[in-house]
Amino acid sequence: MPRSFLVRKPSVPRRKPNYSELQDSSLEFTLQQPYDQAHLLAAIPPPEVLNPTASLPTLIWDCLLAPHTQPIGWASLQPQESPQAAELTSLSDEDSGKGSQPPSPPSPAPSSFSSTSASSLEAEAYAAFPGLGQLPKQLARLSVAKDPQSRKAFNCKYCNKEYLSLGALKMHIRSHTLPCVCGTCGKAFSRPWLLQGHVRTHTGEKPFSCSHCSRAFADRSNLRAHLQTHSDVKKYQCPRCARTFSRVSLLHKHQESACSGGPR
DNA sequence: CTGGGGAAGGGGCCC
DNA sequence: AGGGCCCCTTCCCCA
Numbered sequence: 001m002p003r004s005f006l007v008r009k010p011s012v013p014r015r016k017p018n019y020s021e022l023q024d025s026s027l028e029f030t031l032q033q034p035y036d037q038a039h040l041l042a043a044i045p046p047p048e049v050l051n052p053t054a055s056l057p058t059l060i061w062d063c064l065l066a067p068h069t070q071p072i073g074w075a076s077l078q079p080q081e082s083p084q085a086a087e088l089t090s091l092s093d094e095d096s097g098k099g100s101q102p103p104s105p106p107s108p109a110p111s112s113f114s115s116t117s118a119s120s121l122e123a124e125a126y127a128a129f130p131g132l133g134q135l136p137k138q139l140a141r142l143s144v145a146k147d148p149q150s151r152k153a154f155n156c157k158y159c160n161k162e163y164l165s166l167g168a169l170k171m172h173i174r175s176h177t178l179p180c181v182c183g184t185c186g187k188a189f190s191r192p193w194l195l196q197g198h199v200r201t202h203t204g205e206k207p208f209s210c211s212h213c214s215r216a217f218a219d220r221s222n223l224r225a226h227l228q229t230h231s232d233v234k235k236y237q238c239p240r241c242a243r244t245f246s247r248v249s250l251l252h253k254h255q256e257s258a259c260s261g262g263p264r
Numbered sequence: 265c266t267g268g269g270g271a272a273g274g275g276g277c278c279c
Numbered sequence: 280a281g282g283g284c285c286c287c288t289t290c291c292c293c294a
Contacts, residue, residue: 171274171276189272192282194272219271220285221287222269222284248288250268252289
């Protein structure tokens with residue numbers, strides 16, 4: 001089992017704790033270490049995502065390629081801005097930095113949530129992003145969340161992270177308890193589908209096929225990354241030298257080690 | 265140094 | 280409420 005994800009370089013700050021260690025240890029680790037700012041900055045969606053004419057670092061073709069175009073990251077706009085809300089729900093740096101949400105609109109939009117009525121919010125949202133499909137539900141969540149009195153914080157007993165819903169907390173706790181164990185190698189996972197994906201590494205099953213070539217993948221996200229290799233347009237651009245890359249991780253690597261600022 | 269594949273983690277949404 | 284799935288993201292290795 002040579003995969004490197006089990007043996008990480010000690011010099012690289014770990015983004016996530018080793019939960020399997022955690023399970024039988026005295027829980028000394030903390031999740032409060034500051035999030036890698038370089039990554040955070042690179043991950044922050046620029047206003048240009050909403051304005052394709054501007055630039056850098058920009059998702060050049062999100063709008064062209066993503067058939068599943070999602071609405072803006074409303075979840076990320078939840079009431080962290082309200083002082084009371086911050087007290088109740090402030091998440092760790094890790095959480096605020098690694099969301100898988102699509103780019104959230106640039107500030108100052110978020111700052112208006114604590115003082116804006118849900119109805120005007122909705123009007124603004126529809127005006128800014130016509131065609132958004134899931135707004136009603138999201139706004140319902142916002143309107144509930146914007147009232148600090150109506151919210152409770154659910155804390156993880158293992159790491160003290162706070163969640164707005166019991167369901168979210170339960171989901172998180174699974175990452176500590178790792179209830180899904182691989183019958184082949186004994187590796188444990190937080191969710192059944194993670195285990196399912198892992199089992200494919202044993203069986204060799206690759207249900208996700210590339211429509212452009214003969215390659216197949218065990219993981220849909222990996223197929224998605226692969227599909228970018230068939231495109232002429234590279235998605236991520238370095239703000240300093242304007243080079244483009246197919247993956248954000250390549251851009252990060254480039255920025256951290258190679259980019260001298262000049263065009264290449 | 266870059267490009268790409270493999271594996272895994274987490275939050276959110278839908279049913 | 281819980282399971283399943285989706286999507287995004289990260290990390291590591293190798294060519």
